[in-house]
Amino acid sequence: MTRTLIRRILMMPFLVLGIVTVAFMLSQITRGDPLAALIGERQMGNPTIVAAAKAKWGLDRSLPERYAIYLGNLVQGDMGTSFRTRQPVASDLSRRLPATLELVVAAVLIGGVTGVFLGVLAAKYRDTIVDTVVRLLALTGSSVPMFWLGLLVLFIFSVRLGILPGPGRLDTRTAAPEFVTGFFTIDSLLAGQFAKFREALAHLVLPASVLGWTVTGIVARLVRASMIDVMSQDFVLAARAKGAGAWRVLLNHGLRNALIPTLTILGFTFAYLITGAVLTETIFSWPGIGSYAVDAARSLDYPAIIGVTIVGGFAFLIANLLTDIAYAIVDPRVRTGGA
Template sequence: MTTYIVRRLIAMPLLLLGVITVAFLLTYFTAADPLTSIIGERQMNNPAVVEAARERWGLDRSLPERYLIYLGNLVTGDMGTSFRTRQPVAQDLMVRLPATLELVIAAMFLGTIFGVVLGVLAARFRDGPIDNIARLFALVGASAPVFWSGLLVLFIFSVQLGWLPGPGRIDTRAVAPPFVTGFYTVDALLAGDWAGFRSVLLHLVLPASVLGWTVTGIVSRMVRASMLDVLSQEYILAARAKGAGQLRVLIHHALRNAMLPTLTILGFSFAYLITGAILTETIFSWPGIGSYAVAAARGLDHPAIVGVTIVGGAAFLISNLLTDIAYALVDPRVKLSQQESS
């Protein structure tokens, strides 16, 4: 296992280099000129200002030169300076990354819990009303556009019913907890701010539910299919013949083995949620990487776009590696050498 992990870790920088190269080329060959967002459209008619700006931001250099300079700076942790915020991109991402991670972790937690419960119930009451409702809920969750479900839950639970707060990470009248981890839930607890902690949790419910609905749909369908397959195995029939209760058979014998294929889905889902949180963060005014990416794309902020791409690519590669390791640890029958050869 150690050899496999080392080889995967060695390969990760090469894969990430490919992601960086593609992102860099795409931003370079874009039709729009980033100088428009840097100096403003009016100043584009001033040749002196344009030339100074190109030299200031390194836009007068050739593509290979800019690429090599960027890679050299990236080794030291320098992702360049944002055209829009005038701050280092790495600093912008470090400030916003905790907000996205907090949202994604909450979405994964809710999505996994509800997905497993729905999957087990659907398998237990196969082809019955509960199964049909669970499958419909999963289908809608896996296929409904995020902007539609986000606006819908905001309108119902925040505007109409007033049960939950609207956009943002914390109430506008509250003071954000002192920065320690960047996770408002953790920082509020560390500061002993129980009112702030409650406000943060309430603000998490709607965006995490919307983002996690996709996970719920995928997990529930996977668990249902795996449970139906496991429940037909001989050892399940033997357990029932020995007098094992229905709950024990479902949880201890069936679910435990049915969850193995779901691990792979959860790993990919985590990376997907990080890169797919753009619409959710935009709808709920969540100050994370997703909203940062939208602003960067609108402002033709090339360094920020490449920086966000690096974070998304790294998240996908790391989650993929951790998923393979977890799968091998949970199921001893899985040989990492076989995974590598495949």
């Protein structure tokens, strides 16, 4: 297992290079002229302004030259300058990534815990009304459109009932806590600002719950199916024959083995949501990577688009690595090479 992890770590730079190459090439062959977004349609007829803009942003160079320059800068931590914000892309991403990570971590925790609980419940009471209700909830979690669910809960809990705050990470009159991790909940706690912590946590509840509901549906169905399969295995039947209680067998034997495929889903779901939480971030005015990617795509901001793609690809690589480590912890056969 250790050798496998080392090989994967050593392969990561080459995989990142592949991601960068694909992202760069795709951004260059898309339709649309970024110059129009940079200088405006009216200025496109002025050759002097067009030539100056091309020289400033490096658009007058050939594709291989731009690619070589981009790789050289990327090695030094420079992702280029955003056409839209006129700020370094790395700086833009460093400000927005913590917001997305805070949202995604909360969503995966909510969705994962709720999904496992519902899956265990459905497996324990298989083919009963409890199982039917859980499967119905899981189906809605997987099929209900995210934008509709987000608007619905925002209207109910914020507008009508007024028990939870509206969009944003904090109220408009509240200043952000001093930057330490970028997570407003953690930073406010570190600063001893407990009122601000409660406010940040309240703002996090609705978007995290909406985003986590999709995770709940996927995890609940997977845990239920995995546990039903595991509970019919010989080692489980042997534990029952030895007098082990139903819940003990269910949790100690069934759940532990059912979590193995669930880890893969949670790992890749986490990575996907980092760049896939676009609708949730838009509805709740959450200043994260997703909304940044949408704005970049609308304005043909190639450096920003490539930067977001690199972050998303790197997130998948890290999630895959961490999933393998978690596999080894949960399943001893992986550590010994028996699986």
